[in-house]
Every structure is written in C-alpha cells, then in structure tokens.
Amino acid sequence: MFIGVDLGGTNTRVGAVNSSGQVFHRLSLPTRVNLGLEEVIGRIVSTILSVIEQSEKEGYQIKGVGIGSAGIIDIRTGTVVTSPNFPEWSQVPLKLIMENKIPYPVFVDNDANAFAYGEKWVGVGKNVQSMVCITLGTGVGGAIILGGRLWHGFDGMAGEVGHMTVQPNGLRCNCGNYGCLESYASASSVVRRIKLAIQSGRTTIVMDQVNGDQDKITSTIVYQAALEGDPLAKEIMEETAVYLGIGIANLINLLNPELIVVGGGLANAWDMLYPITLAEVRRRAFASLAQTAQIRKASLGDDAGIIGAAGIASFSLKEVAYAI
Numbered sequence: 001m002f003i004g005v006d007l008g009g010t011n012t013r014v015g016a017v018n019s020s021g022q023v024f025h026r027l028s029l030p031t032r033v034n035l036g037l038e039e040v041i042g043r044i045v046s047t048i049l050s051v052i053e054q055s056e057k058e059g060y061q062i063k064g065v066g067i068g069s070a071g072i073i074d075i076r077t078g079t080v081v082t083s084p085n086f087p088e089w090s091q092v093p094l095k096l097i098m099e100n101k102i103p104y105p106v107f108v109d110n111d112a113n114a115f116a117y118g119e120k121w122v123g124v125g126k127n128v129q130s131m132v133c134i135t136l137g138t139g140v141g142g143a144i145i146l147g148g149r150l151w152h153g154f155d156g157m158a159g160e161v162g163h164m165t166v167q168p169n170g171l172r173c174n175c176g177n178y179g180c181l182e183s184y185a186s187a188s189s190v191v192r193r194i195k196l197a198i199q200s201g202r203t204t205i206v207m208d209q210v211n212g213d214q215d216k217i218t219s220t221i222v223y224q225a226a227l228e229g230d231p232l233a234k235e236i237m238e239e240t241a242v243y244l245g246i247g248i249a250n251l252i253n254l255l256n257p258e259l260i261v262v263g264g265g266l267a268n269a270w271d272m273l274y275p276i277t278l279a280e281v282r283r284r285a286f287a288s289l290a291q292t293a294q295i296r297k298a299s300l301g302d303d304a305g306i307i308g309a310a311g312i313a314s315f316s317l318k319e320v321a322y323a324i
C-alpha cells in the first residue's frame with residue numbers, strides 16, 4: 001500500500017491506497033495554514049502516522065508516502081518552492097522534513113501531476129503510454145505523460161495547458177496573459193463570463209436561482225440552468241466546450257497522444273461539453289490524429305487527490321516517472 005496525501009489550502013486528506021486504487025482509512029483535517037509551517041506539518045504528520053498505524057495493524061505493508069500540492073514543486077528535492085495555497089511558504093523542503101518523522105520514503109509533486117499519476121496508475125490511463133490530463137477547476141491544470149513517464153520539463157513546470165492562448169484578444173488571465181484556456185474553460189471562468197454578460201444587460205434564470213446575488217453564482221448553477229434550456233447559460237457552456245476543443249486540438253497536433261483525460265469540477269458537465277468539444281477538435285486537429293486520440297472524462301472521482309498522491313509514490317519508487 002501507498003499513503004496518499006492531498007495537501008489542500010483548506011483541507012488535507014490522507015488515505016492508504018492499495019495497488020487497485022482502493023482507498024482505506026481516509027482521514028481529513030483542516031490544513032489551517034495560519035498556524036504556521038511547523039504546526040501545519042506536525043498535524044499532517046500525526047494524521048499520516050495514524051493512517052499508517054491502522055493499515056499496518058491490518059497486516060498491510062506500506063511502501064511509501066506521496067504528497068500532491070498546488071504550486072511550484074522542485075521534485076528532485078521534494079521542495080515546495082511556492083504555492084498559492086501557502087502564500088508564506090517559500091522553499092520548504094517538505095520531503096526532507098517528512099522523512100525525518102515518517103519511516104518511509106516520501107515523494108512530493110504538483111497536484112495536476114498527481115492527478116495524472118493517479119489516472120495512469122489505476123484510472124482511465126492505465127496501460128496508456130501517452131496522455132495529456134486537463135483539470136477544469138478554479139484554474140485549468142495540466143500534466144503530460146509521454147512514453148509512460150510524466151514529462152516534468154526543464155524546470156519541472158511542464159504541462160501548463162491552462163495558459164495556452166486560445167483567443168488572442170481574449171479575457172485577461174491570472175497569469176497576466178490574455179485569452180488563456182484558463183480564462184474560458186475553468187469553473188471560475190464560467191462564473192466570471194456569465195457575470196460579465198449579466199452586467200451587460202443579458203437576462204438568465206441563474207439570477208433567480210441565486211435570489212439576485214451574483215456572488216452566489218457557481219459553475220454548477222450555470223450548468224443546471226443550461227440543462228434547463230436557459231439561452232445565456234447554454235451559450236456560456238457551449239463557448240467553454242469550444243475553447244476546450246481548441247486547446248485539445250492544439251495538444252493533439254503537438255503531441256499525438258493516445259488519450260486526453262479531462263477532470264476537475266467542471267468535468268461534471270461532461271455530457272454537455274463533450275459533443276461540442278469533440279466537434280471542435282475534429283474541425284481543427286489533423287484528421288488522423290483526432291481519430292486515434294481518445295478524449296475521456298477522468299475516472300477517479302472524489303478520491304482523485306488521495307489516489308493521485310499515492311500514485312506519485314508508486315511511480316517514483318519504480319523510477320519510471322522522472323523524465324527530467
């Protein structure tokens with residue numbers, strides 16, 4: 001078994017994962033970033049040790065601990081360089097600190113990479129040698145697996161598919177660029193774009209559902225309104241699917257992958273997005289490449305973070321994952 005740690009800005013989730021991806025002894029704790037580095041790590045370590053103890057009591061053998069975190073991670077040393085979840089953390093040698101307190105090897109990687117490790121290990125990417133993973137959440141994350149290995153890039157930052165330009169004169173992105181995929185295909189961009197449309201005078205049943213309070217709009221509410229036939233909500237969801245298709249077509253032409261995996265909160269609208277995205281991909285990518293590339297929804301659901309983090313440990317121990 002491997003221990004997976006989904007290190008989030010609000011909650012941290014820990015679980016023991018077997019080689020089929022089943023999760024045991026899930027424990028969740030509020031991360032409480034404000035308590036300071038030592039206290040935060042101390043609380044996570046006790047939780048990990050308690051999951052290890054429970055697993056070992058049942059006779060399971062633990063082989064390693066994987067940690068997935070948002071941000072820039074130096075995977076060679078397991079250091080969190082910077083992270084949006086932990087604004088005060090800078091160059092935190094997480095692997096080193098953890099390995100002083102936990103009797104197993106610890107591996108740290110970025111959360112989008114963890115997502116890819118999970119899908120490759122036990123999800124839709126099992127037995128697939130080349131795939132691109134895209135997460136449609138608050139932002140748009142990504143990870144690339146080539147020849148069965150995660151492609152980290154020269155600086156460990158590869159796979160930032162969310163910041164490909166898909167609209168040269170598009171909306172400003174958090175990264176400073178204009179028209180990034182993230183500005184059109186993230187869950188928060190759906191909310192942002194419907195708010196802009198409402199402010200420009202468009203009407204939508206979404207406003208009834210939030211009692212007129214724009215701050216209560218979520219991408220799920222927009223999706224539901226689109227399902228109910230609301231023209232504006234449908235337009236926004238369709239636009240999202242088209243831009244996702246543009247991004248995926250670029251990735252297919254560039255990498256000729258066997259599989260594209262789409263996850264994250266907005267992937268819950270997959271049934272609505274997929275046909276439009278697929279049509280856009282077929283319109284833009286080389287026909288033969290678009291035909292071979294499968295585009296699938298991620299398969300690991302709520303446990304994706306824990307399973308992906310455990311996948312980091314599994315792949316790292318097999319020494320197949322580090323492509324630098």
Ligand SMILES: [Zn+2]
Nearest residue numbers: 163173175180
């Ligand atoms: Zn960007």
